[in-house]
Amino acid sequence: MDMKSVEKKWQTKWEKSKINVFNKKNADKKLYVLEMFSYPSGANLHVGHWYNYGPTDTYARFKKMQGFEVFQPMGFDAFGLPAENYAIKTGIHPKDSTEKNIATMETQLRNMGAMFDWTAEIKTCEENYYKWTQWLFLQLYKKGLAYRKEALVNWCPDCGTVLANEQVIDGQCERCNSVVLRKDMTQWFLKITDYAEELLSDLNKIDWPEKTKLMQKNWIGKSTGCEINFECETGDTITVFTTRPDTVFGVNYVVLAPEHPLVEKLKAAHPERATAIDEYVRYASEANDIDRMSTSREKTGTFTGAYAIHPLTNKQIPIYLADYVLYSYGTGAVMAVAAHDERDYAFATKYGLPVTQVIQKVGGETVLPFCEDGILVNSGAFDGLSGDEARDAIAVHLTKIGKGGKKVNYRLRDWSVSRQRYWGAPIPMIHCPACGVVPVPEKDLPVKLPYDVEFRPNGKSPLASNEGFMKCTCPNCGGKATRDPDTLDTFVCSSWYFLRYPEAKNDKQPFSKEIANKMCPVDVYVGGSEHACMHLLYARFITKALRDMGYIDFDEPFKRLVHQGIILGPDGNRMSKSKGNVVSPDKYVNEYGSDIFRLYLMFGFSYTEGGPWNDDGIKSIAKFVDRIERLVRKSTEKTTASHNDKTSAEKQLDYAKNHAIKAITRDVELFSFNTSLARLMEYVNAMQKYDADNEVKNVAFYKTCVEDLIRMLTPFAPHLSEELWEITGHKSSVMEESYPLVDEQALIKDEIEYAVQVNSKIKAKMMIPESLSDEDIQATVCAYPEIAELLEGKTVKKCIIVKGRLINLIIG
RNA sequence: GCGGUCGUGGCGGAACUGGCAGACGCGCAAGACUAAGGAUCUUGUGGGUAACUCCAUGCAGGUUCAAUUCCUGUCGACCGCACCA
DSSP: OOHHHHHHHEEEEEEEEHHTTTGGGGGGEEEEEOOBOOOOOOOOOHHHHHHHHHHHHHHHHHEEEEEEEOOOOOEOOOOOHHHHHHHHOOOOOHHHHHHHHHHHHHHHHHHOOOOOOOOEETTTHHHHHHHHHHHHHHHHHHHEEEEEEEEEEEEEHHHHEEOOOGGTTTTTEEETOOOOOEEEEEEEOOGGGGHHHHHEEEGSSBOHHHHHHHHHHHOOOOOEEEEEEEEESOOOOOEEEEEEGGGGOOOOOOEETOTHHHHHHHHHHOOOGGGHHHHHHHHHHHHHHHHHHHTTOOOEEEEEEEEOOOOTOOEEEEEETTSOOOOSSSSSEEEEEEEGGGHHHHHHHHHHHOOOOOOOOHHHHHHHOOOSEEEOSGGGGTTBBBBBHHHHHHHHHHTTTTEEEEEEOOOOOOOOOOEOSSSSOOEEEEEEETTTTEEGGGGGGOOOOOEEEOOOOOOOOGGGGGGGEEEEEEEEEEEEEEOOOOOEEEETTSSSHHHGGGGTTTHHHOOOOHHHHHHHHHHEEEEEEEGGGHHHHHHHHHHHHHTTTTSSSOOEEEEEHHHHEEEEESSSSSTTTTTTOOOOHHHHHHHHHHHHHHHHHHHOEEEETEEEEOOHHHHHHHHHHHHOOOOHHHHTTTOOBBBBBBHHHHHHHHHHHHHHHHHHHHHHHTHHHHHHHHHHHHHHHHHHHHHHHSSSSSHHHHHHHHHHHHHHTTTTHHHHHHHHHHHHOOOOOOOGGOOOOGGGGOOOSSSEEEEEEEEEEEEEEEEEEETHHHHHHHHHHHHHHHHHHHTOOEEEEEEEETTTTEEEEEOO
C-alpha cells in the first residue's frame, strides 16, 4: 500500500468532514484530552513530539470510538527565550522566526494525522491571546496576588543581562558558561505561597503519577514547628523558626542571615564589630550561587558583639551572622543547637563555641551531633519527655508566656514573573510619578509588543529603550507616565491556556464561566515530567486563584496526568546536537508512513519509560501491517464454500478476538500501548491460522472478525484502517464505528489448563472442567496417574487451589 | 547529604490484587516455496545436561505452601531537591 497517498487521501477527507472538530452539541459526553503544547523552537518535529502526540492520539481516538466526544486541541507556546537568543545570534526577528517555525510545525502535525481540532488552535504570541494573559495579570493584581518587590535575580556579567532561572545551569549561564551573580532588582511576583496549603492537600484529589505528586509535595516543603522570640539587648526581638523546639534548652547561639534587617542596628550598638560585620556582609553578598548553595562549603560567620536573652533560661546568648542561614526562608534567623544539628555543630566547633547536650539517645550511647529524637535532659521542667511530647509541651508553654508558639512554614517561594526580555507578553502596568504603580485599564488591552526593538542585551529590558512603547499617559491623573519595561515569564502564558482552547476565538473574554465549567478540567493531560514543579504547579495555582475570583468553579486544572518517557539517542544518552545522536522522525515517516512510525513508537517502548532509540523493530511493524492488509484483501475475495455453524475452530477464533478486545480495552486506558499491540498481533496470528487451516469457513462469522480487526486497529493506525474499511466495501469513516465490545460468553471455556504442583514444584499440567468444585478438582488431580504415583505411601496434608491457574498439593 | 524510581534472555520488553517467569516482537538456527531471496510461510530458541532433572528476575538474607512481586541489608543506574533550621 502506498502509505503516502493513503495518508493524504484520508487527511483531506477528515478535513472536509470536520470529523476532528469538537461537536458542542455532544458536550455532555465530552472528554478533554490534552497534550502539552509545543514550543516552536526548531523547524521540524522531533522524536519527542511524536512520542508525546502519536500514542496520546491513539488514546483519544480510542475514547472517541467508545462514544466520548473528544476534544483534542493543539497550539504553540510561542513566546520565550530560545527565539530571542536565536535572534541575537542571527539577527532574525523573533516574531519572524517563530511564525516560520509554527508554519512548518503545523504542516508536520497535520501530516501526522492526529485528530487535533485545528479550529481551536492557540498561539500565545498573538495579540488575541496575550491580551488575555495580561488580563489575567490584572485580575491577580486586583486580588492582591501580584505585587512588586526588590529581589535578587540572576545576572550574567558577560552577556550583560538578567537570566531566567531556567537559563542558569549549575550556577552558570547556559549560553556563555560564566558564573552567574545575584543582583537586586525590583520585580513582579505572584503570590503562589498563599495557596501552599491547598496546593499540597489537593494533591490527594488528582489522579497523577505518585512521583510527580511527591515532587510537588517536596517543592512546597511544608514543615511544622515553632517560632521562638529572643529578646535582644537593643530592645528588638529576634524571632527564629525551628522544627525542634524540644532542643531549645540547648541553644548555644543565635544566627542571623547576613541580609537580616536587624544587622544594621546591631552594628550601631557595637561599633567595635562594625568592620568585621561589614566585611562579612560583603563577603556573603559576593558569594555566587555555586558556593552559597554547596552543602560541603565550610561554614563561615562572624560575631556581632550583641547578645540575646534565652526565653526560658534567661541566659545570655551570643548573636552571630552566618550565610548558612537563608534570609528567604522562615524568619531569616535560627537558634543554633550545636549538640543536635550538624550545621550548628560544625560552626560551633570551628568558632570554639560551647556544645550543650539536651537530648539523650534511647538505648545506646549518644554521639554528638545527635540529630534524631530522644529523651530530654538538662531541660528543666521538661526533662524526661520524648521528642513529640516535648515539642508540643514547649510550644504550648511558649505561647502561654508570650514568647512564641506553633508555626507552619513552606519552602515554596513566590513566583517571580518579571523578565528583562523582549519576546514575551508586556506587563500591563504603568509607572506614574504622581500616582505610583497604576494598572492599565482593561479596555486598553492588549499592551502591544512593538516590533522594532533593539533586543540585543545591554543590561536593561529591551523595551525600556523603545520610546514609543514606554511613553504613555497615566490612566489615573492623565499625566506623563511610563510603561513597565519587563515582559511576563512564559510560564504565565501556559498557566491558563487549557481554559482558552474551548473558546480560542472568543474576543470578548478570555473564556466564559459556563463553557469553562462544562469543558474543564482537562480529563487527561499528557506531557513530560520535567514540568512537575513549574508549569504543572503554576497551572494549579492559577486555577485556584481564578476559582477564588469567581471565574470558574473547579479546583484543579488536570484531573489525570500521564508522563510519557524519554526517547534517548541510540547511545543511551539524551539526544543533543552536540552529541550527534539525534534521531529524526522524518526519515522514517517518509519511508514507512506516519501510521507505521507511530505504531513502532507504541510497540517498541514502555510508554512511561521510554528508552534508547533502536529501529530494528520498525520493519517488523511494517510486516505486521502487510500481513493485515493481505488478510483483509483476501477476505474480500468471492467464496462459495461456507457453513453456518460454529465449529471449534471458529470458537477458538472468537475466543482470541474477545480476549484481545478485553485486554486492549483495559491496556489503552492505562497507556500500555505495547501490550495492546501484542494482543492485537496475537489476534492477527489467530486469524491467519484460522484462514490457513479452514478451506471452508463460516463466511459471515469471518467477515465480522475481519471488520472487528479493522475497528480494533483504527486508533493505532487511523489512515490504514480507513483504507482497509473502504476495501471491505464501506462508504463511511471507520472512526464513526464503535470500538468492539467484549462478548464475555465467548471467553468461557469448558476446560482450563491447570499447573499441578506437589510440594510447590510443578509436576504436571492438566485440563480440568471449569465447573468442578474444589473437592472434585482435588480428587481428579490425585487420580491422575503421574500424580498418583508421587502420592503413593504419602498423605496429602493440604491442597491449595488457585481458581483457573494452579493446584498445589502439600504431601508428607 | 535527603527523597524517589528502576535492575528480568543476545536485544526491546511482558507477568492483573504473591500463583506455570520470559507474553508480543527483534535477532538467531533449521526447513519449505524459489533461478535467486534482504519477500513469504513453517518449526525451534533463557542457561547447564546425553537424560532424569538442576540453575535462573543485580547480590545476600527473611516471610510464605508459593516471591520478579512483600520485608531487611547491600551494590549499581537514573531522576528530583539540595545549608529550608
